[in-house]
Amino acid sequence: MTNKKVSAKGEMADKARFGPAGTPINFKGPSEEAPSFIGKLGLDLMEYQAVRNVNISDQKSIEIGVNAEESGVWMTLHAPYYINLTSRRQDVIRKSVYWLLKAAKVAQNMKATHVVFHPGYYSGRGKELDLKNLRKGLSKVIDLMMANGIKKPVLSPETTGRRSQIGTLEELLNICQGLGSRVALTVDFAHLHARSGGKIRFKDDYLKIMNKIEGELGKEALDNLHIHFTEVVWSEHGEKYHVELGTNRGPPFKPLAELIAELGLRPTIVSESPLLDLDAIKMKKIYFSQLRSLGSRRNLHGKCDT
Ligand SMILES: [Zn+2]
Numbered sequence: 451m452t453n454k455k456v457s458a459k460g461e462m463a464d465k466a467r468f469g470p471a472g473t474p475i476n477f478k479g480p481s482e483e484a485p486s487f488i489g490k491l492g493l494d495l496m497e498y499q500a501v502r503n504v505n506i507s508d509q510k511s512i513e514i515g516v517n518a519e520e521s522g523v524w525m526t527l528h529a530p531y532y533i534n535l536t537s538r539r540q541d542v543i544r545k546s547v548y549w550l551l552k553a554a555k556v557a558q559n560m561k562a563t564h565v566v567f568h569p570g571y572y573s574g575r576g577k578e579l580d581l582k583n584l585r586k587g588l589s590k591v592i593d594l595m596m597a598n599g600i601k602k603p604v605l606s607p608e609t610t611g612r613r614s615q616i617g618t619l620e621e622l623l624n625i626c627q628g629l630g631s632r633v634a635l636t637v638d639f640a641h642l643h644a645r646s647g648g649k650i651r652f653k654d655d656y657l658k659i660m661n662k663i664e665g666e667l668g669k670e671a672l673d674n675l676h677i678h679f680t681e682v683v684w685s686e687h688g689e690k691y692h693v694e695l696g697t698n699r700g701p702p703f704k705p706l707a708e709l710i711a712e713l714g715l716r717p718t719i720v721s722e723s724p725l726l727d728l729d730a731i732k733m734k735k736i737y738f739s740q741l742r743s744l745g746s747r748r749n750l751h752g753k754c755d756t
Pocket of ligand 1: 528566567568
């Protein structure tokens with residue numbers, strides 16, 4: 451299971467991976483040393499937060515990549531929040547393309563697999579036009595990435611948490627389907643939960659989402675899904691703020707872990723809880739206990755997986 455395979459979407463995950471959004475809460479050093487700290491915590495993923503800007507030097511981003519590789523930690527990168535590929539203003543779209551390209555360059559330096567971003571806001575001119583503009587903007591970024599020799603990271607639009615933002619599951623499945631192997635979905639379950647008014651409660655709720663993803667994007671996309679997870683407080687407009695695991699606000703992590711174990715998925719799971727790495731460790735433990743109980747259930751039925 452430790453062999454790395456390369457698919458049309460780049461590197462495929464070798465196992466379910468867990469890690470924090472940003473540097474761990476008790477980490478005080480320079481960010482280029484954060485991955486080894488994460489590795490020592492028993493985690494194997496970090497999402498670098500370029501959410502306010504992408505002003506990191508080539509040298510520093512390369513050092514993060516080297517440190518991550520040596521520590522067995524995979525990197526992903528979250529691009530700036532102010533990206534808006536569906537704006538009415540052409541200058542905002544032009545800048546958004548530039549910021550995404552810059553984020554992709556930094557991500558390549560870090561050997562990151564995904565450049566996660568929020569696609570934009572509804573412009574008030576109809577969803578069809580917004581989706582068309584989003585597709586156009588992303589195609590432009592993909593062309594520029596190719597022209598600049600940026601091969602590894604995929605662009606990864608995230609399901610968004612506020613009703614004013616483009617980014618329902620259906621919208622993003624549509625976008626990902628049309629753009630091929632350079633684009634892969636990020637599913638933020640807290641955002642889906644908040645937008646739906648708290649509808650993710652049981653394993654079956656997760657299964658419906660997984661089935662939709664597999665139906666539209668195929669098994670490989672589902673197997674290698676990039677996931678954001680936290681519990682969340684919401685209002686009628688959507689997400690309000692993140693809360694730590696176990697507060698019973700939902701979505702619940704355990705049924706998701708159970709499903710990941712049962713389906714044999716290998717997602718990269720970023721903890722966005724206020725406790726970041728501490729809750730990533732908790733998620734990993736819950737997942738492993740689900741794997742163990744699945745193993746003993748299968749043993750009981752005489753069909754043990756090796
Ligand atoms: Zn995000």
